[in-house]
Amino acid sequence: ETGVTQSPTHLIKTRGQQVTLRCSSQSGHNTVSWYQQALGQGPQFIFQYYREEENGRGNFPPRFSGLQFPNYSSELNVNALELDDSALYLCASSIGQGDEQYFGPGTRLTVT
Amino acid sequence: GIQVEQSPPDLILQEGANSTLRCNFSDSVNNLQWFHQNPWGQLINLFYIPSGTKQNGRLSATTVATERYSLLYISSSQTTDSGVYFCAVGDDKIIFGKGTRLHILP
Numbered sequence A: 001e002t003g004v005t006q007s008p009t010h011l012i013k014t015r016g017q018q019v020t021l022r023c024s025s026q027s028g029h030n031t032v033s034w035y036q037q038a039l040g041q042g043p044q045f046i047f048q049y050y051r052e053e054e055n056g057r058g059n060f061p062p063r064f065s066g067l068q069f070p071n072y073s074s075e076l077n078v079n080a081l082e083l084d085d086s087a088l089y090l091c092a093s094s095i096g097q098g099d100e101q102y103f104g105p106g107t108r109l110t111v112t
Numbered sequence B: 001g002i003q004v005e006q007s008p009p010d011l012i013l014q015e016g017a018n019s020t021l022r023c024n025f026s027d028s029v030n031n032l033q034w035f036h037q038n039p040w041g042q043l044i045n046l047f048y049i050p051s052g053t054k055q056n057g058r059l060s061a062t063t064v065a066t067e068r069y070s071l072l073y074i075s076s077s078q079t080t081d082s083g084v085y086f087c088a089v090g091d092d093k094i095i096f097g098k099g100t101r102l103h104i105l106p
Helices: none
Strands: A005-007 A010-013 A019-024 A031-037 A044-050 A053-057 A064-068 A074-078 A087-094 A107-111 B004-007 B010-014 B019-025 B032-037 B043-048 B052-056 B059-064 B069-074 B083-089 B100-105
Touching: A005 A087, A010 A019, A019 A087, A019 A107, A031 A074, A044 A064, A074 A087, B004 B083, B010 B019, B019 B032, B019 B083, B019 B100, B032 B069, B043 B052, B043 B059, B069 B083
Parallel strands: A010 A107, B010 B100
Antiparallel strands: A005 A019, A019 A074, A031 A044, A031 A087, A044 A053, A064 A074, A087 A107, B004 B019, B019 B069, B032 B043, B032 B083, B052 B059, B059 B069, B083 B100
16 A cells, blocks of 8 residues: 655745645545644644545635645645745645545755 | 644653653544654654544553543653654644654663
8 A cells, every 4th residue: 555645855946936746645545635834833734625625724825726636646836935935845645534644755845 | 723732842751761742622623643753754643533542552642532632641762752743633624733842862
């Protein structure tokens, strides 16, 4: 059984640019959640997708958007990058909403 | 929204000691998880425990849902137990606590 994978592992972008991060769910999981973790903080919930529909969102501006594909993999898109967007971005998958979540290794984004 | 508080924020122990980490939450929840984050950032599942008690080796956890708290017990600590421990609650919006940073000294 393949676990949750994320790509890329590291990324450096310039302020104002756009970025796409990718996540492949664990086999059999149809729910994906994205989190932002700043240095020294706990993960902050961005949004959750269930069967290709967004069904929960945290306090993040609309320039954070996502997609879930029919194979339940997912993308996180961030437009107009700001310096404060520098963080570890984590993806988690679960069988369903509210079920046990399994995390990928994360993508470390640096915005300069 | 739900508030999640973890205590203590930091804990330094000698190898072999026991520890108890606490997670308080402000509203009833249908799920609660404990994670250990290693130095590379990977969140490792410890327990999925909306209620009751579970044990896995030297680790155990208890959630008392009616009183809105959960406890994580670590016995006979090892240096590899060092890291940050998080609890997280919620269904469509998952809230993490700020974590407990555990340092086990050899």
